[in-house]
Amino acid sequence: TWVSSDFKNINWSEINYPPCYRIVHFRLNELKGSIKGFVLKLYLSVLIIAVVILINILSTIIKAAKDYSDGVNVFYAFLNVFALLVPAGAVAYGGYKTACLRVSMSDSVIRFRIYQIVLCALWLVFSITRAGCFDGWARISVLTSKHSSAANFCVFLVIVQALGFTASCVLGIICVFQISRVINEPDVPEFPVPK
Secondary structure, eight states, X not given: XXXXXXXXXXXXXXXXXXXXXXXXXXXXXXXXXXXXXXXXXXXXXXXXXXXXXXXXXXXXXXXXXXXXXXXXXXXXXHHHIIIIIHHHHHHHHHHHHHHHHTOTTSHHHHHHHHHHHHHHHHHHHHHHOOSTTOOOTTXXXXXXXXXXXXXXXXXXXXXXXHHHHHXXXXXXXXXXXXXXXXXXXOOOEEEEOOO
């Protein structure tokens, strides 16, 4: 016989994440098997978006200081923490909890898929566009015409941002397709019980 992992015994009332604010319960070490891989992809996706938003703030400040863009874009870049990072975290947490509770073919799975697809579409658009404070691939042509070291550094930051949005989009799409398999998979045996 085998001792199987039981994700329904997770103490969801233990609020421990993020470390500074403690809004939700999240412990990656409580997970095993394919659920851990699935949740790790969601977690990495949110971390990538957090890094991209911080880089976007830095890039927008540099561009505003060098008159490459309007100063109001700095304000918009800071607003992206709430407009993009909070929804990304909420969708990832919904996927995490749905996978752990193994609620197959429920409203939770459908909601996760819809919200994740919307986020992936946004990440894809933001990786391409140069509207406002967003620095997609299209921003490179504008910055390379400036011929300065600040513009060259901003080009580097644009490339990092566009790659980050693209990576988060790819991880999100993988999770959309992976959630049903993860939920319907039998518990992974942790170790054999001696006879």
